[in-house]
Amino acid sequence: MPTLQEMTVGFPATDLLYLRDAYLRREAAKVLRVELDGKRSYVLLDRTIFHPKGGGQPSDRGWLEWETGSATLRKAMGFWDDRGFFVLHYLEGRLPADRVQMRLDWDFRYLLMRRHTAAHLMDHCLQEASGTKSVTLGSWLGDQPYVDYAGSVPKEEDVKLALDLAERYISDDLPLHFAVFSASDVVGLAPPNEERLPRGVSELRVVKIGDFEWIPCGGTHLRSTREIGSIQLKGISGVPGGYRFWFDVADPYA
Numbered sequence: 001m002p003t004l005q006e007m008t009v010g011f012p013a014t015d016l017l018y019l020r021d022a023y024l025r026r027e028a029a030k031v032l033r034v035e036l037d038g039k040r041s042y043v044l045l046d047r048t049i050f051h052p053k054g055g056g057q058p059s060d061r062g063w064l065e066w067e068t069g070s071a072t073l074r075k076a077m078g079f080w081d082d083r084g085f086f087v088l089h090y091l092e093g094r095l096p097a098d099r100v101q102m103r104l105d106w107d108f109r110y111l112l113m114r115r116h117t118a119a120h121l122m123d124h125c126l127q128e129a130s131g132t133k134s135v136t137l138g139s140w141l142g143d144q145p146y147v148d149y150a151g152s153v154p155k156e157e158d159v160k161l162a163l164d165l166a167e168r169y170i171s172d173d174l175p176l177h178f179a180v181f182s183a184s185d186v187v188g189l190a191p192p193n194e195e196r197l198p199r200g201v202s203e204l205r206v207v208k209i210g211d212f213e214w215i216p217c218g219g220t221h222l223r224s225t226r227e228i229g230s231i232q233l234k235g236i237s238g239v240p241g242g243y244r245f246w247f248d249v250a251d252p253y254a
């Protein structure tokens with residue numbers, strides 16, 4: 001069984017369709033390589049709509065379908081190398097086809113997009129409320145989502161102000177903007193979500209909410225803040241070097 005890196009030798013980096021359109025739920029792809037692992041398969045496609053596990057975001061869920069069958073995606077895994085970013089798809093069962101339809105578990109992804117965009121908005125609102133730059137140490141957007149921030153636990157009134165600001169920016173329905181910056185222009189911005197950027201990476205996708213700061217991020221975002229619904233604080237606890245902000249998104253009037 002080759003390593004994931006070995007599976008990609010001779011192929012170009014994966015075309016990350018979710019970066020250009022996070023709302024894409026279904027799309028065709030060409031199968032480049034399949035490796036059977038017992039009853040499961042590792043699959044390299046030329047393009048993908050599936051965001052891999054990484055940057056605090058769980059892997060997308062979904063299915064690959066072909067003329068005579070389908071298989072459940074157990075996990076999408078991504079890694080950088082000198083040629084760019086690759087996504088490998090770990091499937092339940094075999095894949096006897098050279099072209100597939102990718103189909104996304106949209107309900108799950110949309111929840112992740114709402115949590116992810118909410119986390120960016122909270123970064124900004126905590127910063128605006130406290131007057132000190134938000135430095136994220138880590139995050140988790142699966143069950144019981146949280147963001148870890150460096151520094152001491154903020155004052156209760158600052159947290160309240162941050163949540164009020166977030167509510168206002170959600171009802172203002174601020175659009176999200178996307179661009180690609182050269183890696184050198186990203187220096188000084190918040191650290192990117194993808195850990196371990198290799199030296200070969202020359203460009204990074206950046207995101208901003210309304211006219212707030214640019215953030216390097218290859219994640220999946222909403223088109224505008226109103227789709228977040230509302231942000232609910234679930235608690236704040238200490239972590240080494242900082243604090244954990246437990247939150248979730250909810251429908252606005254739930």
Ligand SMILES: [Zn+2]
Pocket residue numbers: 116120207217218219220221
């Ligand atoms: Zn992001």
